[in-house]
Structures are given as structure tokens and as C-alpha cells.
Amino acid sequence: MTTFTSTEIQLIRRPQGWPVAEDFRTAVVDHPALQPGEVRVRNEFISVDPYMRGRMNDTRSYVAPYPLGEAIKGGAVGRVVESASEELPVGTAVLHQHGWMDGVQAHADTFRAVPEIPGLPLSLRLHILGMTGLTAYVGLTAVAGLKEGDTVFVSGAAGAVGSAVGQIAKLLGAGRVIGSAGSAEKVTLLTEKYGYDAAFNYKDGNVRELLAAAAPEGIDVYFDNVGGDHLEAALDAFNDGGRAALCGAISAYNTTDRVTGPDNMANLITRGLRLQGFTLGSYLHLGQEFSERMNGWFADGKIAFDETVVDGIENTVDAFLDMMRGANTGKMLVRV
Template sequence: MIDDVPLTTREWQLAARPHGEPKPEDFRLVEVEHPDPVEGQVVVRMLAMSVDPYMRGRMNAGKSYAAAWEVDETMQGGAIGRVVESHSADVPVGALVSTNAGWRDVAVLDARTVQVLPELPGIPPSYHLGVLGMPGLTAWAGLFRLAEFKAGDVVFVSGAAGAVGSIVGQLARLHGAAAVIGSAGTPEKVRWLTEELGFTAAFDYHDGPVAKLLAQAAPDGIDVYFDNVGGEHLEAAIGAFNEFGRGALCGAISSYNATEPAPGPRNMGLMVGRKLSLRGFIVSDHADMRAEFIEKVTPLVTSGELVVRETVREGLDQAVPAFLDLLRGGNTGKMIVKLADDA
């Protein structure tokens, strides 16, 4: 089972901090010789890596909520790999592992920085980067803890065709939402939401003011809003909230490339009279929900009740194009970069 481990690995480095939309020249693919593993370390050959919207924040100087990537250093991010050489009793050769050492083909890692994953029938390794990984737990924690979702709620999800949004909407439906409304950026995504994921209604936010589109899709108002987009979407959701409406603020992809502050919601005054709550969150603060999440969601995935879709790019050289495309909404479901055939 021990692969022939190459002595070199290709790695993506941050070449420059972007102003506004990142460009391919802001990144650099290099070939480096990796160090010999020492006691307590493992060598991991990556099967799949994640590109995520939050990574745009890591390109900037200063802490956003994940540490900034350093210029001229190798970037980090979620990746699933297989251990091909082990100097640790805890992590055997052949183990499937979750790591934070994405953006490279091979990594030499301290064994305690990797998590050994179960081999689950019907669950491809890449799902640990999506529905059973960080985006899935984000959906779970945001919906059930931050937004305090309960059966009978009308739920609105922005970025609903994305890795997180597509799970949020389905979890809400499977747990008794009165209606699930999603917004997305193309007619194909909108059709996918209603025809395959069981959303009650969906709209393309390019088709008009979001507030108007939302009012049409949710004529009786909304109780829960899961925000992946921010900006105009957030203002529309505040305006559509019924009394005691709850918003879980997960991201604001509409502003990630902004160079000027976007206008804020002009209807914050509704927060008081309608007794609304808005709560921002980062999934890493909710790791205590992980065991319950895995226990509940895994069977939904294997049974097919929860539909999973990935947008897959092949090969490490496609990682940056995949990331740039993600920021432009080029994915449906989770964007994955496959680094090996058995991902």
C-alpha cells in the first residue's frame, strides 16, 4: 500500500495580495522538495482539495477570521488525502485523513494535525470536504443553532446552489420547513433548486430587485434567513422577516472583492419592531455539534434523501482557476479539485 513517494511536490503560493478581484498572477505554482519525514510525522498524498469563498479573506493582509496567507508562502486549506508513509503509531499507512494542507500534491505533516476519517460505503472521500465536512457542519450549525430553525418556519437561503446553501435548504425541507426559498445566480441553478433539491421556490437574483423577487417567492414572509451573500440580499431578507425572524449570517460573497464598503441595509429599524435577530458565526466555534451532525447527515446522504452535487476540476494546476471561478459563482454544489483518481 506504500506508494512510491516523490521527493518533490507541487504547491500553490500566494504571489501577491489582490486589490479587488483576484487574478491568476496573484498565485504561483512551484515545485519544491519536501523534507524527510521524522518521528511523529506522516506523508500524505492528497486526493482532493477544497476551494471555498472564505479563502478570499485569507488573501488579504491581517486576520479576517482565518489567518491571512503570507505572500510567497504555500497556501493552506482543507484537503483529503491518503497516508503513504507513516512515522506515527496513531495514523497508519493507508489511512484516509482530513488535513489543512490543501493546495499541494503531497505534504509531510505532524500526525496530530490530521484527522483519520472512516471509510464509509457510498461516501466518496471528497464528500468530507463538502456535505460531511466544513460546509455541511456550517449548514447544520447555522440552521439549527444560530437561526434556531424549527418545523413550520419559512426559510430563505441566499447562495442556495452553493456548497453550504444547497445543504441548508434541503436540511430545512427534511426537518419540516413550511417553505424553502432559494436565490441563485443562473437559471440552471434555479431549476436545480426547485426540480432536484425540493425547494418550494427559487429565483435568479439578476431578474430584478431582490426584495421584489423575494416578496413574490415568499408572499407570507420568512422566518429564517441563511445569508451567504450579504448586501442587497440581507436588506431584502430583513424586509421580508415576520416577527421574531432569525438570520444566520454565514458569509457575504457579494462583498468579498469589494474595494469600497457596500451600502448597509437601510431597514435596520425593522429589527426592533419585528424583534429580529441577526447572528454571524464561524463554523469552527461549533465543533461541539460535529458528532451529532455526522450521525444525522451521513444516513441522509447514503440514502439519497439529501442530494449532493459537486463541481469537480481535475488536477492541482486547476486549483486557482477553480477558486477564481468559485468567486464568480461558477460552481453548483461544492467546488472540488480532484488531485488523484481515487478521490
């Protein structure tokens, strides 16, 4: 019998504000003998995502808080290195939700085999061909009700979700698509790579004024990854009947101050606006539809993407924090 050891990052204390090193611990796990039905997987890439910050808090949410003393759960891709399951022979590429660890031993049911695309890394299953792409797609379609010709505004537009939103919006028939990001380099990427018609650096001034200048005829759809001043700016820019898909509010995830909402909520009434929050769990039934369309777009070369890769399981917490500070372009990943 071979031994199997893995290193994982556990949450040991609930962060107050920005997480710090002391909120986590690195643990080495010696796994017991492989049981029938189980497999051992060596991860290749681990996903760090904004939603994970919410799960570190002990507050009511759509999913339970992360338990203290356990590894942070989340998306990862890897390869089966030892198998006691006929479904997943050694060598199979798999996607799973076991999270922040370099290897995992568990029942084959907890892994999903994914087809490999020649010349491309497995990591795409963690973003453009996976949950991130699906988030962009359902936010635009089922949540915001995108219509042909709509002007769309996307905040956090150079991030993993945002970079997909702009491209998918254009492919679905949006008119003008406007994005915001936090550096001049990202703004250039938005218009030159991700299909945005206009973009601005939100650090250049007042977001309300920057958006008004970029969208002189108003916006119809807002895909919100940021919240705060971006949501407020969108409420001012909305045309009558505007719709927001609220996907994230990264501006508020790490503050301990009381966050106040938009000062212009009254626009919801006078302009007949809709704000719809969402998490992917309610829209997984659209996964098949998304995959068919995305695979087609991808095969036609219509989808661009970026990855910001950090090496080493030991750097996972730093990668997570860097992502929340906006250090990434496209998807932030840890390569194991």
C-alpha cells in the same frame, strides 16, 4: 530513503479586489527525510471556499491572514503513501487542513483518518459530510434557531452550503423553503433536487420583488451566503421575530468600493429581528451531533449533492475564482 516532492500554490501578494494570477505562485517542494511520527500524503481533492478570500486580506478577523510566501491553507483529502506513524498506516484515507498542494509531509497529528464509503469519493468529507454540511446545520440550528414550520430563505442556494441548507431545513421541520441562485439551471436544481419549495434567479430582476413574490407570507429565517441586496431583501421580507444566520457575503468579497449596508436596518427594531454572524470555529462542539444526524439522513438516501470538479493542482486559482463567480453547482473541488 525515497524522495517526496509536492507542488503547492502560495500566496505572494495581497489581492486588491478580484485576485489575479500574479497574487500567487506555484512552488515545487522537496521534502526532507521522513521523521518519526510523520506521514507523507498524496491529496485526491482540494477544497476552494469563499472564506479563503477574506484570509488573503491583511485585516483583523477570526483567523489570522494567510502569510505571504506560504501555501493557502484549507481542507483537503488524500491518502497516506509513506508512514512513520503507527496511527496512520500507508493507505489510510485522511482529511486535513494543509491546503492547496498535491502532497504534504507533516506530523500524523495534523491529519484525521476518515472512514471510506464504498462507491463514493473521499471528497464528500470536504462538503456534505464535512465542514460544509456542518456549516449548514449549525447555521440553521444554533445560529438561526430554526423552529418547526418556519419559512426559510437561503441565498446562494445552489452552492456547497446552500444546497445542504435547503435539505437540512426540510428535514428539521421547516415549512416553506425558498432559495435564490444565479441561473435558470440552478433554480431548476433547487426545486427538483435540493428540496426547495420555491426558487428564483436573482439575475431576473430586483431581489426584493423576487423574494416578496416567492414568500408572500414573509420569512422567519434567512441563511445568508451573499449579503448585499439579498440581505436587504430579507430584512424587508422578515416576519416579526425573524432571525438571520449570516454565513457569507460573497457579493462583497472582491470589491474595492465602499460597501454600504442595508437601507432598512430600522426593521430590526420595529420587527424585533436578529442578525447573527458566525464562523464554524465557534460551533465545532456540534460536530458529533451533526455527524450522527447527517449519517442517518445520508444512509436513508435523503441527501442529494453535486460536485463541480476541476482537474489539476495548477488550476486551483482558477477554480477558486470560478467558484466566487458562481460557476459551480454544489461543491467546487480540485481533483489532483
